[in-house]
Amino acid sequence: MGWYNKRLAKSIWVFHVSASPCNNCDIEILDLLTPKYDVERLGIKLVGSVRHADVLLVSGVINQKVAPMVKKIYEQAPKPIFVMGVGTCPSGGCCFNDSYNIVENREDVIPFDIYVPGCPPKPEAMIAGAAKLMEVLNG
Amino acid sequence: MKLSENMNQVPVGPFHPLLEEAEYFNLTVEGETVVDIDLDIGWMHRGHEFISEQKTFTQSIFLVERICGICSTSHPLACVHAIEDVDNIEIPERAAYIRTLVGELERIHSHLLWLGLAGHFIGYDTLWMWAWKYREPVLQMFEIISGNRNHYGVMRVGGVSRDIDLDRVKELHKILDTVDAKIKMIAAAAPDDPVLKSRLVGVGVLTNQDAIDMCAVGPTSRASGVPWDVRKDEPTDAYGLVDFDVIVLQNGDVWDKLVVRLLETLESTKICRQCLDKLKTVKGPILNNVKEISAGEGIGRYEAPRGEVFHYVRTDGSNRAIRHKIRAPSYVNIPTYSASCKGIPIADALITLAAVDPCYCCTERALRVKGEDPDAIDFVKLSREKTERIRREIHGH
Amino acid sequence: MDRTDRTDDFLKKFEGKLTNVIRKPKRLYFVVDDKDIREVAQYIFRDMACRLSTATATEVYDAIEVLYQFSHDPSGCYFCPRVRIKDKKNPTMNSITPVVKGANWIEREMFDFWGVTFKDHPRPEPLLSRNHPNKLDKPLRFGRVS
């Protein structure tokens, strides 16, 4: 896969999966596209369909109702696909661990490759996360 | 609702192509016209009320901040109002100004965000980039005030947790001036924009009676001529001390909602400026020490950018609530879709939903044009003729 | 705009039907009977032009309480009729959706969370746990309070 991954790292296309977040991580992801951060200069592009995606940005603690959908999205994605957890929610559950409606083990639903903690992480942190992913892909 | 022969259902969601949260819409269409809309929600349900009843009051303020990223001042503010309402706790004057300042800054950033997204939904990305570019300085102000771009953690029962010192106030003043200039520019340019006007005027009308019947709140109802605004009706914090107007328009279409929001943004900058001026002169503590909350019930509310946020707290004298009810403004505004979306073309329905990006793949797959509508018949004829032509071309006869 | 407080008028009009009245500045909580709730709600909503903010169901030791919160916007007052349902196994009460359209979703939510059945509700199905993938053996919130 080394050859393929290197090509992938040149231009990551991301698809955004919001799995019961508080919306703020989503907003910050969108913020990345707007003039101040403008990640398109790094080849990162938000796409409308999971079939075009190389990386899934998952935000939020995954709740029980949305979990099958998230799983389905992961299955529909063309492989290889990398999953980035954005925010404290996917990394540690934030303050929602006591809830009755969230899945117990998020890694069972969708296997995360990289986490960007922060509530919400700054756009700079997300860019740093993407850069780290690119580094790994480049070998 | 029973489907007749020429009706079709268009499912949208739960994950649709672009942004925001997952939600599932089932639009019933007849030809191109929406006749019914059904929602399936609960994809985001995390059980805040339940968790909040396990936490102490201060922890629960932290928690309710994480209900919504855009209203992350409104929920804590309504929550502390509710807790303060149990015992009628007073807050220091300086704290009141800081609360109002943060709340109004949030309104500016939220309205600009909405404006950008609305532009994006009708395929007008220039407006999106514009509005979001000028939203950045507001987030910068938040960073100066609270140290974080979103989720500020400023509210406490009996006051606020952070003070703003004089140097920072001056700095904030400077940024506010630039923001103000830019907003004025947008507010002057957007109403003259032919693209916006042709897409939004007269679309998705919510009548005054429907707005009252369905108990709509905020800009949604104020664009339909319902003049209520919590900031004026029950002036908490510094709202009784500053001067501002409530914007009310009459038509109830998407255009009026846009104008209400734009004008409100300008009012907000006015309030922010007054608060910053006062922060230079009003000195004193920022937090009253609240030792305990007695048993009782409290209702707290605040006019969030989208409407009235409502919190109800019932306490038993311990350090946590035994019941904490949260009602966000969208919860009462979303059902108005069933009134405002009916009878309009599907392309307009999606801007009326405004938070939904049209998924053209599913839309076109499920659409079948048929009906009494004269335009629709025309359309059918055209499409049949086209099919016939193509068929002839392919088969060569 | 008439911003006068109408609490006294209201108390006089429904004298005898309201029990456990708690009066605080700008807040009025009272218990009404299940059979009267529609009449009271209609009066508050139509004649006094209040807006339904929301409704709250609470589980207390001997009952389930449903508290409607009506906001009288001009004066900033709250009128909160409370209905106590003694039967915790099968809580049932009259729906106010026929008179207050805006109560549709919140009543469905209470059905979903606490299992309260609303008589004459136009659409008695769960709001949040519709199409829930897991089989839910009980209402989402009921009996989960420690």
Ligand code: SF4
């Ligand atoms: S990590 Fe924080 S900001 Fe992001 S979705 Fe979770 S609670 Fe919201």
